[in-house]
Amino acid sequence: MAAEATLNNENSNSKPWGGGVSPFGISWGKMMMWFFLVSDAFTFSSLIIAYGAFRHRHTQVWPTANDVFTHFPFVHEHLPLAYVGLMTFILIMSSVTMVLAVDAGHRRDNRSVAIWMGLTIIGGFMFVGSQAWEWYNFITGTPKGALITNMGEIYRFPENAPSLHAHTHTAIPDWALISPDHKVISDKAEVERIKSISKPIKGANLVNNEYGHPLFADFFFFITGFHGFHVFSGVVINLIIFFNVLSGVYSRRGHYEHIEKTGLYWHFVDLVWVFVFTFFYLV
């Protein structure tokens, strides 16, 4: 092994692409993790770009995220962005504990690696749980639901559109309806006409969406579902690594490179959420 090390040293000092050493200065495993993440990033990019294109196509009738995701556990008021802000915080925090586990691995500190990995796994479970709750609220919908006309247009009730209240200075009457393009319909005859040609719907699924265009629900379920599946697989991989750390696999091996590889995957999951957060909730 000593001879090999000398050979490697000579090569790396003269020409990185001459063979015998990694030209990138990292192990093949880490390099392949990076290239896998590039391909995974392309998949997520394609999904988010498809979402963007259809949203751009249906700008006028696209639901406002602040009217859809307004729930917060144990609180009955409308709190848009609060819950998803908390989810983002949980995921960033678990990314920090992951990178601290990698750092502890560099110091060959088995105990610290185990602690930080354990905290990362807890963060991952918390995030998946939060996402399940978010899905539950989106699928169940509002208490009153909405109206769908025989043309497939969604008319909502004023109390389900808090973001509209923030922009109008005059109070919106209870019996009014909100049109698909977010306008208040307060003409009694028109309200009656719409009611006569529509039936009630409640909640969101792949066919109907009481909050507006059904494509919003389709993309939401598909993209956050795909991301949630990544988080879940990340938690499973982290658990395997965690048990390896506990049984001393890496301290016997002499290095903690596996932590770095799963760390890259975990940070990538956080990275994707940064984009999902922006394009589904903020803009």
Add this chain to the structure above:
Amino acid sequence: MSEHHNHEMHGYYTGDIHNQFVPEHYDPKNRSVIWKTFWILLIITIAEVAIAFTSISKEVLMVIFITLTVVKAYFIVAFFMHLKHEKLSLAYCILLPFILIVYLIAMSLTEANYLNLWDLIFK
């Protein structure tokens, strides 16, 4: 190996069939960088949520949000994923393919615009 030589080539053997030697540069200041990155990400996220409720126009907000998202992505990739301290050749291999993503965004939005125009004329 002498003490001096050992310092220059600090690292480990992967221990698998390739038994590749991987150089390792451990920086004790790493942990303060991690926490700095955390605070930056947290403050940007709080700022995003805060300005979402101001009366700034939607178009301006969209530009601000997308810019801040790219800034957050930079901090995650550069410091959490450590790409800033990897070799430049690896960084290029990873980042340059995303030129294609910029192209895909341009194509998709053009298509959506075209369909909107079609509606405007024929509906």
